[in-house]
Amino acid sequence: xxxxxxxxxxxxxxxxxxxxxxxxxxxxxxxxxxxxxxxxxxxxxxxxxxxxxxxxxxxxxxxxxxxxxxxxxxxxxxxxxxxxxxxxxxxxxxxxxxxxxxxxxxxxxxxxxxxxxxxxxxxxxxxxxxxxxxxxxxxxxxxxxxxxxxxxxxxxxxxxxxxxxxxxxxxxxxxxxxxxxxxxxxxxxxxxxxxxxxxxxxxxxxxxxxxxxxxxxxxxxxxxxxxxxxxxxxxxxxxxxxxxxxxxxxxxxxxxxxxxxxxxxxxxxxxxxxxxxxxxxxxxxxxxxxxxxxxxxxxxxxxxxxxxxxxxxxxxxxxxxxxxxxxxxxxxxxxxxxxxxxxxxxxxxxxxxxxxxxxxxxxxxxxxxxxxxxxxxxxxxxxxxxxxxxxxxxxxxxxxxxxxxxxxxxxxxxxxxxxxxxxxxxxxxxxxxxxxxxxxxxxxxxxxxxxxxxxxxxxxxxxxxxx
Amino acid sequence: xxxxxxxxxxxxxxxxxxxxxxxxxxxxxxxxxxxxxxxxxxxxxxxxxxxxxxxxxxxxxxxxxxxxxxxxxxxxxxxxxxxxxxxxxxxxxxxxxxxxxxxxxxxxxxxxxxxxxxxxxxxxxxxxxxxxxxxxxxxxxxxxxxxxxxxxxxxxxxxxxxxxxxxxxxxxxxxxxxxxxxxxxxxxxxxxxxxxxxxxxxxxxxxxxxxxxxxxxxxxxxxx
Numbered sequence: 002x003x004x005x006x007x008x009x010x011x012x013x014x015x016x017x018x019x020x021x022x023x024x025x026x027x028x029x030x031x032x033x034x035x036x037x038x039x040x041x042x043x044x045x046x047x048x049x050x051x052x053x054x055x056x057x058x059x060x061x062x063x064x065x066x067x068x069x070x071x072x073x074x075x076x077x078x079x080x081x082x083x084x085x086x087x088x089x090x091x092x093x094x095x096x097x098x099x100x101x102x103x104x105x106x107x108x109x110x111x112x113x114x115x116x117x118x119x120x121x122x123x124x125x126x127x128x129x130x131x132x133x134x135x136x137x138x139x140x141x142x143x144x145x146x147x148x149x150x151x152x153x154x155x156x157x158x159x160x161x162x163x164x165x166x167x168x169x170x171x172x173x174x175x176x177x178x179x180x181x182x183x184x185x186x187x188x189x190x191x192x193x194x195x196x197x198x199x200x201x202x203x204x205x206x207x208x209x210x211x212x213x214x215x216x217x218x219x220x221x222x223x224x225x226x227x228x229x230x231x232x233x234x235x236x237x238x239x240x241x242x243x244x245x246x247x248x249x250x251x252x253x254x255x256x257x258x259x260x261x262x263x264x265x266x267x268x269x270x271x272x273x274x275x276x277x278x279x280x281x282x283x284x285x286x287x288x289x290x291x292x293x294x295x296x297x298x299x300x301x302x303x304x305x306x307x308x309x310x311x312x313x314x315x316x317x318x319x320x321x322x323x324x325x326x327x328x329x330x331x332x333x334x335x336x337x338x339x340x341x342x343x344x345x346x347x348x349x350x351x352x353x354x355x356x357x358x359x360x361x362x363x364x365x366x367x368x369x370x371x372x373x374x375x376x377x378x379x380x381x382x383x384x385x386x387x388x389x390x391x392x393x394x395x396x397x398x399x400x401x402x403x404x405x406x407x408x409x410x411x412x413x414x415x416x417x418x419x420x421x422x423x424x425x426x427x428x429x430x431x432x433x434x435x436x437x438x439x440x441x442x443x444x445x446x447x448x449x450x451x452x453x454x455x456x457x458x459x460x461x462x463x464x465x466x467x468x
Numbered sequence: 469x470x471x472x473x474x475x476x477x478x479x480x481x482x483x484x485x486x487x488x489x490x491x492x493x494x495x496x497x498x499x500x501x502x503x504x505x506x507x508x509x510x511x512x513x514x515x516x517x518x519x520x521x522x523x524x525x526x527x528x529x530x531x532x533x534x535x536x537x538x539x540x541x542x543x544x545x546x547x548x549x550x551x552x553x554x555x556x557x558x559x560x561x562x563x564x565x566x567x568x569x570x571x572x573x574x575x576x577x578x579x580x581x582x583x584x585x586x587x588x589x590x591x592x593x594x595x596x597x598x599x600x601x602x603x604x605x606x607x608x609x610x611x612x613x614x615x616x617x618x619x620x621x622x623x624x625x626x627x628x629x630x631x632x633x634x635x636x637x638x639x640x641x642x643x644x645x646x647x648x649x650x651x652x653x654x655x656x657x658x659x660x661x662x663x664x665x666x667x668x669x670x671x672x673x674x675x676x677x678x679x680x681x682x683x684x685x686x687x688x689x690x691x692x
Contacts, residue, residue, distance in 0.1 A: 290572070290684055297570070298653055305652070332622070333648060336661045364652050371655050432655075 016191035023183035031172055038168055045161055049138045050122065053153045056098050057140065060151060069102070069110065069147050076100055076111040084113040086129055093156045099127070099137065105148035116154050125154065136162070197226040201233060213241055246415065253417025253430060257299050261292040268292065302431040305364070306416070309438040314358050321359045323394055323462075324349045327366060327387045334370045342379045343400075345370070349387040353394045355462050357443045365439040368432040369398040369458055377455070378402050392464050397450070399457035406452070413449055436460065469493045469584055472513040474504030474530075475546070476522055480569070484517070487573040488580075501525035508534055513541050514584045517576070520547035520558065528561045535562035542583035544576070555651065574685040578637040585633065596631040599691030601670065601678055603631055612674060622647065623666045630679065630689040639686035663687055 063071045073082055084099075092099060101112035118125035118139040126134040139154035200218055207215035216237065217230035268289040275281040308314065331347030338345040366385075373383045377400040386397045405413065412418055414437040417430040433447075436458070440447040445462035471488055475481040476499045485495045496511065498504045501522040508516055516534075520527040531543055545563040547554060558566040565579050596603040603610045610617045610627055619627065625647050630638055640659045644650045648658075663679070671677045680688050 287684055293570075294653075298655065301653065332620075333658060333662075334656075336665055337656050337658055340657070340661045360651050363650060367650070367652075367654055374656055 013191045013195070015194045016187045019187035019190040020183055023179070023186050027175065027179045027183065031175065034168065034171075038164065042161060042165075045158065046124075046138050049155050049157070050140070053098065053138065053140050053155055056100070056153050057142070057151075060100070060153070061144075064144055069144070069149055072102055072144075072151070073111040076102060082111040083109060086113070086115060089113070089127070089129055090131075093135075093159075096155070096158070099139075099152075099154040099156075101152040103150050103152070110149065112152070116152055118152060118154070120150075124157075127154075127156075201226070201230055204233065208237065213237070213244070250416045254299075254303065257417060257430065258296065261296040261299075264292045265289055265296075299431065302435060306431060306435055306438055309361065309435065309442050312442065314361060315442065317358055318356050319359070320354055321357050321362065323353045323355050323362065323396070324351050324387055326359065326362055327385060327396065330363065330366050330370065331385055334367070334374075337374060338370075338383065341374050343374065343377055343381045343383055345373075346382065346384040348384065350389055353387060353389050353464070355394055355443065355464055357462070358439075361439045361442065365436050365460065366396070366398075368436050369396075369460075372432055372458070373398060373400050373456075376400075381455070389464070393445075394462045394464055396460045396462070397457055399451070400455040402455045404451075404453040404455045405449070414447060433458075469514045469580070470512065471495050471580065472504070472507055472511060472516045472541075473497045474499075474501065474508075474517065474522065474527070475519045476500060477519070480519075480546075484573065484576060487577065491577060501527060501530045505530055505533060508539055508541065509537060515580050516541050516543045517580070518543055518545050518563070520545050520554075528557060531558075531561045531563050544579055544583065546571075546576075572639075572685065574637060574682070575639050575641060578639045578642060578686065581636040582633050582638070582642065585636065596628065596634075598631050598634050598678055598689050599676070600674075601631070601689075601691075603628060610670075612670060615673075617669050619666070619669060622662065623669065626662065626666055627670065627689075630687060633689075635688065635690045637682055637686050637688050642686065 060072055060075065063075050067074070076082060076084075078084070078088075089099070091097070099113050099116050101114065101116050102110045104110050115127055115129075116125065116137065116139060118137075118141050120141045120143075122138075122140050125137050125139050127137050128134050136157040137154040138157060139152060141150060141152045143150050204215050204217045216234045219227050219230050219234075221227065268285045272282050272285045272289075275285065327349050328347060331345060335345055335347075370383075370385065373381075377383055381400045381402055383398070383400040386395075386399075388395050414433050416434045418433070437447040440460045440462065443462045445460060447458065447460045449456065450459045451457040469492075471493050473481060473484060473488075473495055475484070475497065478499075481497045481499070485497050488495045496507060496513075498507050501524055504518065504522070518527045518531055522530070527545060527547075531545065534541075534543070542564045543562065544565045544567060545558040545561075546567050546569055547558070548569045555566045555568075564583055567576060567579060594605045596605065601610065601612045605628070608624060610619055610624065626643065629643070629646055641653070643659050643663075644653070663681075667677075667679050671679055676691075678689050678691060680690070682688060
């Protein structure tokens, strides 16, 4: 999409980053060259200083031997103590030294008149009508007894100056030439990124238009774009599964709500028919009320499920003695089991403490127990076990038959899941969904660990709840 | 009994008012929270039933205001919200009981009766008696016709609760809430099973039945 509109590149992050990276590279290169040059320049001047110091020693020796006069004589060439400016060409050519001897009034006694640096080491310049100001490394020092001073200097070699000039021009040239190159490189980089991204956004666009089967094409080279594409594809697959589940849930919900409503409608007709028979009418009303109870239970369970899955109840978590809870529920349900011609055996390790919501945990365990009462055969022996292993509490609820047909572990926890396709058995298929949701709210898991000969459900809840 | 019913849903109001009047109570129906507050503060009522979702004001706030202004009349909150926290919120605001819509009339009626009788029946009463059934709360023993009844702790508590509400309906939901502390409705006949065991101990060996089942609603204990 965007690759068709180049003006967008200016606002593209990739483009700007690429440009910035290129420019930073350029600056780094220039910086490196200039640092190298500076080091080189410094080294050269160090050599020059050493040379100047040699000359200084020679002249000081001469001074000690013969005083100012001797120095003057040493500086006299072609019978001239005062140097001709034109000699500078030869001095420059042969890397010789410029020397000047001055008296206390700063008048030249001998040497070249045109050099006048301040005391000690310094860099000064020499002007000549035939060449530009030329830098000179110089040293000025006093000759103790005569209040005179000596200046020794040496021209900075031409090659250094040429090199510097070259570098300055090169810097300008590089900056001017590389800016467009950086722009082009940035453009190309961002275009290739755009191309890869556009395959992902094209897929997203297709999905947003309702084609849920669209997937990001992968190049297979496993780069970061492939990884993003894979993640998007995984997400789409997950969404598709969820959407399918949701469809199943709404069909299940509609069915589970419709059944009691149609039964109610039927009962109303029967009431109308039997209006003159108070005994029959009262019977119908009783049955109708039972249907309403079933309806309300389904609605309550759905509501509770939503409440649990929204995680709202985590705020109310408190330490809880799970062992006590299980014992108490076991006691409460034992008569119900007996009434249903079943037995229940409760085995708990005492004082297993977890942090959680005791109302929800009670409902979770009671749902598991009710599941057994509903599905185990007559005369079945059921058991509930609670133990502590490692950092988790394990709660198992099982029975000795008839069990479940082999099926995907997860299926039984799906909302409105029923083994009985006709849905003629009692229950709304939400009990185990709630068990799983409550376990997950407590950072735990609910599993079906065995389906034959009897079903065994296990809930694992970490002892220390990590918030 | 004189009952104030603050409820904006006309159908619910009419259905409850009719039921209460038939049971011999006087009902004042007020459709909004402001007038409900005024009526509650002005009138002498035995029980106030307050809907939670009212136009103009949250019933929860109304109850809070009533409690702050020193009204001690027992209050039952009605609500369409059945979240566990909603219930806790209601009780914390100062309501004495909390009932989720839709409810059976008998359920509301039983709770109104239980609340209006509650004050004299506190823990200080050490001896409860219904006919020849006697409960000594200090020793936690129940006897009938001078025979000691062998009750499990939970059975003792159920019997105690029934006897505290002698002659009044105690519903299954009330028992679930008070005895078990469950805030959900189990699918199985948990309450029925325990009650039938209790009755086997309290009534079966004797000539007269004290605990009576009210079909579809709950249980009543009485000597007549």
